[in-house]
Amino acid sequence: MNQWQGDRLLQQWSTELLSNDTKDSSEHNRINQQAGLRALLPQLIGTFATTDDHSIKLLETVDCGSYIRKRIECSASPYSYFAAYVLIPKQMTTPAPAVIAIHGHGYGSREIVGLLPNGEPDLNAPGIHQHYAIQLVNRGLITIAPDVIGFGERRLSEDIARNADIANSCDSLSSRMLLMGKTLVGFRVHEILRVLDILSDMPEVDAERIGIMGFSGGALIAYITAALDQRIRATVLTGFTNTYQDSILQIHHCICNYIPGQALHADLPQWIGLIAPRPLFVEAGRHDPIFPIQGFHNAISQLQQIYQQHNAEQQFASDIFEGAHEISGRYAYDWIQKKLAIID
Numbered sequence: 001m002n003q004w005q006g007d008r009l010l011q012q013w014s015t016e017l018l019s020n021d022t023k024d025s026s027e028h029n030r031i032n033q034q035a036g037l038r039a040l041l042p043q044l045i046g047t048f049a050t051t052d053d054h055s056i057k058l059l060e061t062v063d064c065g066s067y068i069r070k071r072i073e074c075s076a077s078p079y080s081y082f083a084a085y086v087l088i089p090k091q092m093t094t095p096a097p098a099v100i101a102i103h104g105h106g107y108g109s110r111e112i113v114g115l116l117p118n119g120e121p122d123l124n125a126p127g128i129h130q131h132y133a134i135q136l137v138n139r140g141l142i143t144i145a146p147d148v149i150g151f152g153e154r155r156l157s158e159d160i161a162r163n164a165d166i167a168n169s170c171d172s173l174s175s176r177m178l179l180m181g182k183t184l185v186g187f188r189v190h191e192i193l194r195v196l197d198i199l200s201d202m203p204e205v206d207a208e209r210i211g212i213m214g215f216s217g218g219a220l221i222a223y224i225t226a227a228l229d230q231r232i233r234a235t236v237l238t239g240f241t242n243t244y245q246d247s248i249l250q251i252h253h254c255i256c257n258y259i260p261g262q263a264l265h266a267d268l269p270q271w272i273g274l275i276a277p278r279p280l281f282v283e284a285g286r287h288d289p290i291f292p293i294q295g296f297h298n299a300i301s302q303l304q305q306i307y308q309q310h311n312a313e314q315q316f317a318s319d320i321f322e323g324a325h326e327i328s329g330r331y332a333y334d335w336i337q338k339k340l341a342i343i344d
């Protein structure tokens, strides 16, 4: 009797996907492939209406010692408003470089600015997000940390009514958006592009020196934003860089990681490589169970090759630290500060 072997079937599909990969790395093909992928990306992630409401509401201002923390509310799309923390160093040369800091799965932007879910100061040792927006602002970088849709106070009311402790609304949002030909990450990128507009318009910000740093699901949003918008001049991806075969296709991930058909066109390092030749730093914990270290090695060798093809080897850097699925930042924070400082 034949046995149902669903696991084997899935493995076979993944193998076929890899064998379809073109190995033509000629200059002509590479340029064509990059242009093609960049043009395809907005179609794959879905398109979204832009709001006419460009108002920015100031919700609070708090003196945090070495920096001022503001909370603002803005909008990128009709019917949807979101808040963001803006951390402004007290000591800076204006206009100053700025970084968009994007959190991963968790309770939202408060998790990276040193606050508890209720907005009270988090006096505990920082968790996997390492309060990293504070690390950035303390290096003289204006840091904006938006609340990503689906987390914290941006979970759906229907999910909270079912379970007040529900971790996020990724399933509810993603499943219905996929039916409409849209993706949750596409909408998240749409909102980050609005954040980029806001940041560029701030008088304190040097619009020529804007970077982005994302952790895990936040790194997914960060790389797509950087791939699509040249205004992002330096990018840090932490807890994310890998190959599809080693991670997203192999290990259970939240549905918000999946963009229909994306793996048919290129592997994840090629998509991330759309950032080249602009500066890119990737880091990974040696013991990350969901983005395994072997996949990180495979991805960085592909990214090194892409940066070499652009004659920009010095613009790509990486770090492996002794940790799991978490941020280290031991080199990344100083790297992004330096890269944004030396732009002509």
Ligand SMILES: [Zn+2]
Residues within 6 Å of the ligand: 105, 168, 170, 217, 254, 255, 256, 257
């Ligand atoms: Zn998710």
